[in-house]
Amino acid sequence: MKALGRHILVEYYDCDPGILNDRDFIEGSMKDAARKAGATIVDSIFQRFSPHGISGVVVIAESHLAIHTWPEYGYAAVDLFTCGKNVDPWVAHELLRKAFRAGNTQEKELLRGDLKVLGADATFKPVANGQAASSQV
Numbered sequence: 001m002k003a004l005g006r007h008i009l010v011e012y013y014d015c016d017p018g019i020l021n022d023r024d025f026i027e028g029s030m031k032d033a034a035r036k037a038g039a040t041i042v043d044s045i046f047q048r049f050s051p052h053g054i055s056g057v058v059v060i061a062e063s064h065l066a067i068h069t070w071p072e073y074g075y076a077a078v079d080l081f082t083c084g085k086n087v088d089p090w091v092a093h094e095l096l097r098k099a100f101r102a103g104n105t106q107e108k109e110l111l112r113g114d115l116k117v118l119g120a121d122a123t124f125k126p127v128a129n130g131q132a133a134s135s136q137v
Contacts, residue, residue: 004113005063005083010093012076014103020071023048023056029099030058030065033092039065039082062087076100081112 019025027046034041039060046056057066063081070076078096080089089109097105 002115003111004115004118005081005111006089007082007110007112008080008089008093009108009110010078010080010096011106012078012097012100012102013074013105015069015074015076015100017071017074019100020069020074020076021048021052021054023054025099026054026067026069027056027058029096030056030067033080033095033099034058034060034065036095037080037082037089037092038087039092060087065092076102083113 023046027044030046031041031044039062042059042061044056044058046054048054052071054067054069057064060082062083064079065081066079068077078093080092082089082092093105093107096102
């Protein structure tokens, strides 16, 4: 199927609880994963909860990377949603797996925006900082 985007849903198990409760480390790792995957970062927001846990999102011109952590279980749920051919969400996944020291992972990839159903020969054109870029899907 030709699609507008790829959405990887990842379960990170047996992670380092200290890492999963470190807001700055999580945000830095998510931004680094976005950059290494070839994405253009637009913005980010991360929140630490009491007594523990982090939720956050890195908005990229090509969609988003989102995370929710449960340090008490050594678990993180991550969405890696990217559009276009120039960003590889699997690169982001591998970097995060190592960063969180995950002992076990489960992944599921979904294709989003079926071009056949849309009836389009779509071209993805992200806009970041007022500059348009394009890449054929």
